[in-house]
Amino acid sequence: MAARWSDARLWAAAAFVLVATVLGALLLGRGGDTVLVLRADRDLAPGAPLGAVSAAAIPRSLASGYVSAADGLEGVLAWPVAAGDLVPRAALTVDSAHPVRGVTIPVDPLHAPADLAAGDLVDVWATPTTVAGVVIPVAGGEAGSPTLVLQRVPVTAVSTEGVGFGGGWGVELAVPEADVARAVAAGRTAVIDLVTVPATEVRS
DSSP: OHHHHHHHHHHHHHHHHHHHHHHHHHHHHTTTOEEEEEEESSOBOTTOBSOSEEEEEEEGGGGGGBOBTTTOOOOEESSOBOTTOBOBGGGEEOOTTSOEEEEEEEEOGGGSOTTOOTTOEEEEEEEEEEETTEEEOOTTSOTTSOEEEEEEEEEEEEEEEEEGGGTEEEEEEEEEGGGHHHHHHHHHHEEEEEEEOOTTSOOO
């Protein structure tokens, strides 16, 4: 008799768990309870555009504070967002006071971080090259010495397919409008090195 009573209680417990599971699934699935928002796939630095991000599903009740995957918003980040974190809507800002232009610079893969990607913030250094035996200095620098051309500029795209005969990368940067000529000149007359700015370094 005791064995039958134990079996009955076991079956009742199993039935309760099953019913609870089904009810929970129905409640979560009712009326589209989740929405897709953006999550950082890697550390994103302040001043950088939304680059390496993917969609993540979260409860609709929590989604209002984050950038929706369906919004198509543009702008730059006001503070760093760590890899794996959701992108706060308040972190995305449009810096209309400082217009930028997209400038593509050829870079040797050995002169840039191996994991360089859109959303990174970089310093651009230029080392003069020799043309017909004459060293061509970078504007504002000394002959033969590396010169800091641009500071903390966002990477907007990286093409790892061969550029020209050198097989370099084509790295697109969001360059302040006033510095475009300087960036273009450096890309044509110097060897470029890109140095990643840590995502935790706040723009001053």
